[in-house]
Amino acid sequence: RNCPAQRPWLKFNSYTALSKKRTDLRKKCPNVRAIRNFDLELMMGNWHVVQYYASTEELPEYACMRSNFAFSSEDQHITMNFSYIYAEDPLREKLQGNITWLIPDFGTPGHWMHTEDIYEGIYNTYVLDTDYKNWGLIMHCAEKKKHPRYLSALLLSRQPTLGDNVITFLREKLPRYDIDLSFMFAINQTSCEHLMESSKDDPLAYIVNGQQSVANNIKLINKP
Numbered sequence: 001r002n003c004p005a006q007r008p009w010l011k012f013n014s015y016t017a018l019s020k021k022r023t024d025l026r027k028k029c030p031n032v033r034a035i036r037n038f039d040l041e042l043m044m045g046n047w048h049v050v051q052y053y054a055s056t057e058e059l060p061e062y063a064c065m066r067s068n069f070a071f072s073s074e075d076q077h078i079t080m081n082f083s084y085i086y087a088e089d090p091l092r093e094k095l096q097g098n099i100t101w102l103i104p105d106f107g108t109p110g111h112w113m114h115t116e117d118i119y120e121g122i123y124n125t126y127v128l129d130t131d132y133k134n135w136g137l138i139m140h141c142a143e144k145k146k147h148p149r150y151l152s153a154l155l156l157s158r159q160p161t162l163g164d165n166v167i168t169f170l171r172e173k174l175p176r177y178d179i180d181l182s183f184m185f186a187i188n189q190t191s192c193e194h195l196m197e198s199s200k201d202d203p204l205a206y207i208v209n210g211q212q213s214v215a216n217n218i219k220l221i222n223k224p
Contacts (some may be wrong), residue, residue: 003156029141030177034110040078042132044069049082050162051155053184055172057149060185063087064094064192067086067156077102078112085195087188094195101125123150128173134158139171153179160189169223181204 051066056204065084072079078101085092101112108126123142130136143149154169155162171181 026149027143028122029143029151030124031129032124032139032141032177034108037109037128038108038110038127038130039132040071040109043127043130043136044071044156047136047156047158048160048189049084049154049187050157050160050189051167051184051186052153053169053179053180053181055150055183057185058183059185061086061088063188064092064195065187066192067154067187072184074221077115085192092191092195094197128153130156135162135166135170137173139174148188151177153177153184155184185198 026073032189045068047067047069049067052062052065062084063086065082067080067082069078069080071077079098080096080101081096083094083096085094100115102115104111104113112125112127114123116123116124124139125140128137128139134157137153138156139151139153141149141151153174155167169183174181174184
């Protein structure tokens with residue numbers, strides 16, 4: 001498994017001089033109401049992740065992040081397969097992962113719960129808004145007993161780019177959930193068609209306590 005010690009560009013991110021420290025140490029997830037009249041089938045398919053927020057990250061690190069949502073009628077689960085590269089990786093190595101959700105109440109199909117058993121407590125995902133054909137906004141949150149909550153948001157687009165007015169419209173929905181928009185980073189989607197395929201299983205992971213242990217990582221996997 002690749003680790004940061006093998007990726008020197010992670011230590012010398014060109015944005016480091018512009019970074020600032022986190023001040024949000026909240027323990028509880030915000031109260032969220034998923035989108036009303038949500039059509040699950042229309043949400044499925046391919047998306048580009050054009051902006052990204054995670055409560056554990058202070059610098060923009062990713063590029064070419066894409067996701068594909070699929071619903072299985074057999075087990076009633078939603079699966080998202082995603083890929084991305086580290087923006088400053090000179091090899092532009094494509095990494096991949098996946099995440100699976102169940103729908104706890106089909107009366108509110110825009111609220112999903114992660115099926116993986118590695119999470120401490122319940123890890124919820126909400127579709128906050130979407131027009132299905134062009135854009136979408138989803139948010140994840142998990143509470144930890146001894147650490148601040150983990151909170152993330154993905155701004156989705158069917159195309160590699162999205163108009164500034166739409167991006168502003170969607171970003172403005174996030175501060176009510178205590179998301180600091182200065183940490184909502186744009187994800188470059190250019191030159192993403194011919195990436196180096198990775199032979200390693202290296203899912204995008206967020207370390208729940210902000211520290212990574214080489215021997216025993218405890219991860220919240222947004223697998224964004």
